[in-house]
Amino acid sequence: MTRIVAYRFKVVLFGATSSPYLLNQTMQYHLDSQSSRLASTLKTSFYIDNFQRCYVDPRDILCERPLIQALMLKANMPLAIWTTNAPLNSNFTEIGIHDYLSLEWDTVNDTLNVKLPPELEISHSHINTKRKVMSLISSFYDPIGLIFPLTILGKLFIQKLWMTDKGWDTPIDPEQVQELTDIIKRYKGLEQIKVPRxxxxxxxxxxxxxxxxxxxxxxxxxxxxxxxxxxxxxxxxxxxxxxxxxxxxxxxxxxxxxxxxxxxxxxxxxxxxxxxxxxxxxxxxxxxxxxxxxxxxxxxxxxxxxxxxxxxxxxxxxxxxxxxxxxxxxxxxxxxxxxxxxxxxxxxxxxxxxxxxxxxxxxxxxxxxxxxxxxxxxxxxxxxxxxxxDDSSDDVAPLPRPDFVSSRGQQMIKPVPSRKCC
Structure with a gap:
């Protein structure tokens, strides 16, 4: 009889359904065990494996960063890829466009925009089953809701498709393919929508x-x-x-x-x-x-x-x-x-x-x-x-860009934990 060998993960599996919850509870447990004011502040600064925080004075970023790194290193969670829109040149990534919670963050102009799924950048002619439609619509990740007048159309289409009782891999009707094509056309130029952070x-x-x-x-x-x-x-x-x-x-x-x-x-x-x-x-x-x-x-x-x-x-x-x-x-x-x-x-x-x-x-x-x-x-x-x-296209005077604070606030840093800690 063949001997059964059991293997056990020694780190949290990245990509499992329970992974975000386990990661969050692990970090909360670690921060609760630290009796410092900084640890209490960090409890509300993480979203999945992304850390973000706003500062009044950009010099505070340089002062707190080594303290935050040391605090998270105690749990074997080193933070990496630090990004900021503040004019700092101290081991931060170069200013430009960076991924931020699956959005694109332009640190020069301090704007956010939703990325177009790669499937639409190539072709959508192969999207002809319920499974592929679900995959495509779910690829629009918009956690803030910046483009919900557009993304809601895809969700409504999925709801309508669900009422047809078709199988996951059964080709959808030509009328439904045409409706999906019309919806996809509305996403053309999606990356041009820039929203001030x-x-x-x-x-x-x-x-x-x-x-x-x-x-x-x-x-x-x-x-x-x-x-x-x-x-x-x-x-x-x-x-x-x-x-x-x-x-x-x-x-x-x-x-x-x-x-x-x-x-x-x-x-x-x-x-x-x-x-x-x-x-x-x-x-x-x-x-x-x-x-x-x-x-x-x-x-x-x-x-x-x-x-x-x-x-x-x-x-x-x-x-x-x-x-x-x-x-x-x-x-x-x-x-x-x-x-x-x-x-x-x-x-x-x-x-x-x-x-x-x-x-x-x-x-x-x-x-x-x-x-x-x-x-x-x-x-x-x-x-x-x-x-x-109203067809007027006159621009409104832009918001003054202050030097520092928040609620999607002013100067902002965004380190991302390395994948190995997830």
Whole structure:
């Protein structure tokens, strides 16, 4: 009888489903065992195997780097490939374009952009089965949600494809191939979308969250507006609704979906406020459902579904001092997901990357208004014209590029642990 020999990994396997969790717990355990202020700070500075942190003074980078290296070396996790947008010349990689959480980070201009999957750079004619479609759509890694009006189209296509009950390797119909081809064409020039990493200049900005829902998707978009009136996209989230929600549950009406979107927006506002306490001068959640507004305002409904969500929205509103505001649907940038935008439109039109043009003038008026009011009567209504029809391509004055700080902040370093520690 052949003797069975057992082999055991002596390091965490890189690439397994459980690897990110095991790596994170290992680092958290190591940092918890270190009784230093630096170790406590590093607990919130890692994303998988990437370390990132923002500094006010670039000289602090040079002072802390050997301390961070020594701290992580105690766990046999040496940090390598240090990158920064600060003007430093001390064993950092050369300035230019670097990989950053599967995005491209231009350290010269301090911008981020989503990379085009290699499959699309060569050819997509071979993508004709469910397995290959899933692989292609999943290759668009956009953790911040910079291009979700584009990526959501692929997710909706997967949902539609899933309803056909085709096998993983069964060729899809010619109509579906053509639909996929049309979606892929929208990704042309994706690498040209450049988003500033630094969204504010260090002063207390205002945070504006837009929420929207349909029977297909839930969407959120967060904009940071500085005291000078400059607006930039911070992050965006999108979720595909369960197929035919309105048809499966007759009691689940469209206003209830809008209420769910508003709740998700309030939860995101709470998360960002707790992540950076004291940073934002005001936090406002915008939505375009008047029925939802009345539910939250009156707190009266015969539906338990509505009452539970209204209760949580009100609790978040009171604890985080949120402002809830109503806008027309065509002034909601999240609505772009259902309109079929292209890369060219996102680049040339400021609506997605900078928010509605009327957003900045609202800051002063909102801060002077009653924070407990759901709607302030004396505020002028946002313009009703469709911003998508605005063909203006005039550039907005760019944000001043300060020398240092953060929340995607100012001077930033990014060391990456070597693969052998994963």
């Amino acid at each position: 630094n969204v504010h200049d260090g002063s207390q900005p205002a945070m504006h969250i837009f929420a929207d829902a349909s029977n297909l998707t839930f969407g959120l978009a967060v904009y940071i507006v500085t005291q000078e009136g400059n607006s930039r996209l911070l992050t965006a989230k999108a979720r595909v609704s369960p197929k035919c929600m309105l048809e499966i549950d007759e009691s689940l009406t469209f206003p209830k979906l809008e209420l769910t979107a508003l709740l998700l927006g309030c939860r995101l506002a709470k998360h960002l406020s707790e992540l950076c306490p004291g940073i934002y001068a005001s936090v406002t959640v915008w939505f375009d459902a008047s029925t939802t507004l009345q539910w939250v305002h009156n707190s009266k409904s015969n539906s338990l579904y509505v009452l539970n969500r209204v209760e949580e929205i009100i609790n978040i509103k009171l604890t985080c001092n949120l402002n809830l505001r109503h806008i027309p649907a065509n002034s909601n940038p999240v609505d772009l997901a259902s309109r079929g935008v292209t890369v060219r439109h996102i680049i040339e039109n400021k609506f997605w990357l900078q928010g509605p043009p009327w957003l900045s003038p609202y800051i002063t008026e909102l801060e002077q208004g009653d924070p407990d009011a759901l709607m302030t009567p004396d505020l002028p209504d946002p313009p009703s014209e469709d911003p998508l029809n």
